[in-house]
Amino acid sequence: xxxxxxxxxxxxxxxxxxxxxxxxxxxxxxxxxxxxxxxxxxxxxxxxxxxxxxxxxxxxxxxxxxxxxxxxxxxxxxxxxxxxxxxxxxxxxxxxxxxxxxxxxxxxxxxxxxxxxxxxxxxxxxxxxxxxxxxxxxxxxxxxxxxxxxxxxxxxxxxxxxxxxxxxxxxxxxxxxxxxxxxxxxxxxxxxxxxxxxxxxxxxxxxxxxxxxxxxxxxxxxxxxxxxxxxxxxxxxxxxxxxxxxxxxxxxxxxxxxxxxxxxxxxx
Amino acid sequence: xxxxxxxxxxxxxxxxxxxxxxxxxxxxxxxxxxxxxxxxxxxxxxxxxxxxxxxxxxxxxxxxxxxxxxxxxxxxxxxxxxxxxxxxxxxxxxxxxxxxxxxxxxxxxxxxxxxxxxxxxxxxxxxxxxxxxxxxxxxxxxxxxxxxxxxxxxxxxxxxxxxxxxxxxxxxxxxxxxxxxxxxxxxxxxxxxxxxxxxxxxxxxxxxxxxxxxxxxxxxxxxxxxxxxxxxxxxxxxxxxxxxxxxxxxxxxxxxxxx
Ligand SMILES: Nc1ncnc2c1ncn2[C@@H]1O[C@H](COP(=O)(O)OP(=O)(O)OP(=O)(O)O)[C@@H](O)[C@H]1O
Ligand SMILES: [Mg+2]
Numbered sequence: 001x002x003x004x005x006x007x008x009x010x011x012x013x014x015x016x017x018x019x020x021x022x023x024x025x026x027x028x029x030x031x032x033x034x035x036x037x038x039x040x041x042x043x044x045x046x047x048x049x050x051x052x053x054x055x056x057x058x059x060x061x062x063x064x065x066x067x068x069x070x071x072x073x074x075x076x077x078x079x080x081x082x083x084x085x086x087x088x089x090x091x092x093x094x095x096x097x098x099x100x101x102x103x104x105x106x107x108x109x110x111x112x113x114x115x116x117x118x119x120x121x122x123x124x125x126x127x128x129x130x131x132x133x134x135x136x137x138x139x140x141x142x143x144x145x146x147x148x149x150x151x152x153x154x155x156x157x158x159x160x161x162x163x164x165x166x167x168x169x170x171x172x173x174x175x176x177x178x179x180x181x182x183x184x185x186x187x188x189x190x191x192x193x194x195x196x197x198x199x200x201x202x203x204x205x206x207x208x209x210x211x212x213x214x215x216x217x218x219x220x221x222x223x224x225x226x227x228x229x230x231x232x233x234x235x236x237x238x239x240x241x242x243x244x245x246x247x248x249x250x251x252x253x254x255x256x257x258x259x260x261x262x263x264x265x266x267x268x
Numbered sequence: 269x270x271x272x273x274x275x276x277x278x279x280x281x282x283x284x285x286x287x288x289x290x291x292x293x294x295x296x297x298x299x300x301x302x303x304x305x306x307x308x309x310x311x312x313x314x315x316x317x318x319x320x321x322x323x324x325x326x327x328x329x330x331x332x333x334x335x336x337x338x339x340x341x342x343x344x345x346x347x348x349x350x351x352x353x354x355x356x357x358x359x360x361x362x363x364x365x366x367x368x369x370x371x372x373x374x375x376x377x378x379x380x381x382x383x384x385x386x387x388x389x390x391x392x393x394x395x396x397x398x399x400x401x402x403x404x405x406x407x408x409x410x411x412x413x414x415x416x417x418x419x420x421x422x423x424x425x426x427x428x429x430x431x432x433x434x435x436x437x438x439x440x441x442x443x444x445x446x447x448x449x450x451x452x453x454x455x456x457x458x459x460x461x462x463x464x465x466x467x468x469x470x471x472x473x474x475x476x477x478x479x480x481x482x483x484x485x486x487x488x489x490x491x492x493x494x495x496x497x498x499x500x501x502x503x504x505x506x507x508x509x510x511x512x513x514x515x516x517x518x519x520x521x522x523x524x525x526x527x
Contacts, residue, residue, distance in 0.1 A: 160357050163327050166344040168371035168423075178370075182361040264360045265405025 043232035051232035052239060060224050063216070065240065072217035075131055076203050079138025083195065086139070087146035095154050095176050105151060112144040116202045120209065131215055134206055141202040142195035149191030153184025186261040193253055200245060272338055273300035274459055275324070275427055280332035280484075282319050293319045294484035297332070301427075306453045306460045308470035310516055311480030317463045320484060321429045324461070325350045336427065346375055349425035353432040355412045358404040364415055365391065365400035368422050375423065390422035391415070393456075394448060410441040414448070421456065430462045434469070446472055450497065467512045471505065472498045479515040488515040 022045060028034070029042040043051075055065040094101035116137040127133045157180050165179040181188075207219025218241060225234035261267050280297040283290050293316040301307055311317050322328045326344035334341050336348065351357075358367045369387035376383070391397045394414040404412055413433050420428045434442045446469060453460060453473070464470050470477050471494065479488035488511070494502055500509075 158356065160352055160354050161359065163325075163344070163350070164352075164357050164359070166327070167325060167346070167348075167350050168419075169344075169346055169374050174374075178374075179359075182359065185361060260361070264403055266360050 040229065040231050043235060047232040048235050048239070051230070052236035055221075055233055055236050055240070060221060065218075065221060065237065068216055068218050068221040069240070069244070071215040072203060072207065072219070075134045075215070075217065076138055076199060079135045079203075080142055080196070080199060082135070083139040083142035083199070084146060084192075087143050087150060087191070087195075091147050091150035091154065092176055092181075094151060095180055096172070101151070104147070108144050108147045108151065111140070112148055114140075116140045116198075117205055117209070120206065124210070129210055129212060131212055133210075134203060134212070134217070137202050137206045138199045141198040145198060146188075146191040146195045149187040149194075150184060153187025153191075154180045156187070157183040185264070186266050189253075189257050189261055192256070196248060196253065200248075204241060274303040274305075274337060275299075275301040275461075276333075276335040276338075277324070278333045278335075280320070280323060280330055280334065282316070282323055282328060282330045292483055294323070294330070297484045297486075299478075299486075301459060301461065303426075303459055304457055306462065306473055306475040307478060308474030308476070309461065309463045309478045309480060310465070310467060310470050310512060311463075311478075312482075312516065313465075315480045315482055316484045317480060318431050321350065321431050321461065321463060324348055324427075325429055346371065346423050346425055348427045348429060349420040349423055351413070351416045351420060351428060351430045351433045353435055355409045355436065356404075357416055358412055360404050363401050363403055364396065364407070367404065367415055368418050371419055372422055387418075387422050390418040393421055393452065394418045408441075410437050410445060413437070413445065417449075417452070420458070421452065424458075426457075426459060428458050428460045430460060432463050432465065435465065442469075449473055454496075467509055467516070468500070470512065471508055477512065479512060488512065 025042060026045050029038070029044040032038045034041055057064065059065050059067070090104055094104045119140065120133070120137070123133050123136050127136065161179050161183050162175070165175050170178045203217070204219040204222075207217040208223045209219075211217070211220030211223065218237065222234055222237045225231070225237060257267075277297060277299040280294055280299075281292070282294040283292050285291075297320065309317055309320075319328065323330045324334050325348050326334075326342055327350075341348065358364075359370070362370060365384065365387050368390055369383050372378075372383045372386060373380075378386075388397055388400065391400055394417055396411060396414050396418065399407060399411065404415070407415070416433070417428075434445050437445065449460075449462075450473065452458075453475075462470075462473060464473075471492065474492050476491050477488065478486060481487045492508075494504055494508065498505065500506075
């Protein structure tokens with residue numbers, strides 16, 4: 001009962017907080033206290049709302065925002081799948097060979113520190129201005145944090161699980177799939193979370209820096225709005241980015257967490 | 269010894285090497301355990317009881333030999349199944365029934381339904397079939413230990429190794445589990461090697477009792493003369509308790525008074 005009440009209070013507090021922010025925004029927008037640039041920095045909520053709808057109906061250059069979103073999502077998904085698979089394979093191999101583990105551990109530590117954007121010039125030289133560049137950056141964004149978490153998770157597997165596994169006849173790959181992977185579940189989930197967050201940000205940044213004519217994405221859309229001083233549309237697109245992020249967070253990642261580590265009582 | 273024992277340990281020597289140097293934990297240990305025996309091992313802390321079980325289970329490297337039914341065993345296998353003292357030996361990502369069924373499915377080729385059936389039967393024997401769909405984190409310590417025992421029963425492991433499985437339980441749960449172990453050892457054919465610090469537990473459960481000194485030196489090794497079920501009021505309990513206590517604490521046996 002008490003925790004329910006606490007929950008209700010926290011929800012109300014957050015709703016009030018958001019409404020207050022919107023009210024302040026609208027007041028600033030209407031007062032025009034920032035002078036001539038005021039309407040650029042603070043377009044009214046009404047304008048942003050209209051722009052939000054316009055983005056989807058009219059879009060830019062005759063193309064709806066939906067198409068831009070779809071393009072981004074396609075590249076993002078490709079990169080995520082490749083990155084996550086690679087993380088599973090390479091981290092799994094690290095459990096088989098100690099030498100491989102040492103080498104991969106070093107690789108992960110080094111590349112985890114490199115922002116994808118900093119690699120952009122090199123990657124463009126290699127691939128040219130093509131979709132592969134974006135996919136590469138997404139893979140880069142997700143592979144290292146995911147691998148770091150998996151390696152840590154494997155190494156933190158309690159010895160008793162490993163021995164229990166061996167006692168029931170598990171060896172080699174069986175031990176990895178039957179014991180190490182599930183035992184590292186909470187690490188893998190947090191790897192997914194940070195990998196996704198980095199990939200999503202990396203994707204938008206890369207798209208803003210260079211647009212690919214053959215498959216323009218959300219980042220390019222924002223940039224176009226900026227160059228054309230369509231600031232209401234730009235804010236509306238930022239909103240879309242936040243909404244997609246929230247959907248992934250609560251529609252995909254959260255259910256994964258609830259149905260695995262939480263159900264198993266394994267959250268730290 | 270006329271017949272070959274089920275478990276034969278010969279010249280078992282275990283040396284741990286760490287920063288501080290070498291440490292001989294077990295030295296030239298010979299031990300035979302007969303089929304269906306309930307062997308209780310007592311011994312001071314650090315004398316190598318856990319190490320012996322881990323060697324038998326195949327978790328450690330050692331010199332000497334461990335044979336089951338005349339065949340040497342160095343690797344872990346389900347013919348020697350370990351029940352650990354640690355409650356967290358169940359896989360938290362599997363339900364209770366799946367914790368019991370999983371080792372089965374790895375080792376026998378049978379339809380899923382049959383495996384579930386056998387797992388459920390084992391859970392029944394430890395009185396936990398009602399919790400089959402719960403996850404380990406929803407169980408108490410005593411219940412977790414029961415599930416761990418059910419795993420061994422379902423596998424029909426000829427040898428069950430138990431390293432102080434009830435040591436961390438409260439007295440009431442502990443005596444409940446002792447009763448269960450008694451009835452299991454009476455109805456099943458498993459051979460059980462059971463380590464404990466508790467003299468009473470050894471007398472109640474064991475059909476044979478061993479007391480270890482340092483380096484796995486055997487100070488006492490006798491069949492339990494008492495008729496089951498044993499209570500502290502049973503005839504001869506006091507004498508046996510004294511004898512074991514003395515062996516445990518003085519490291520030697522009292523001079524036996526000849527009759
Ligand atoms: N991995 C290890 N490395 C080095 N020494 C170890 C290791 N494991 C155990 N030992 C040492 O071996 C000796 C025997 O340990 P063991 O755990 O077998 O004792 P035990 O008889 O089970 O004691 P207890 O009754 O306290 O459980 C101890 O002195 C311990 O310090
Ligand atoms: Mg021990």
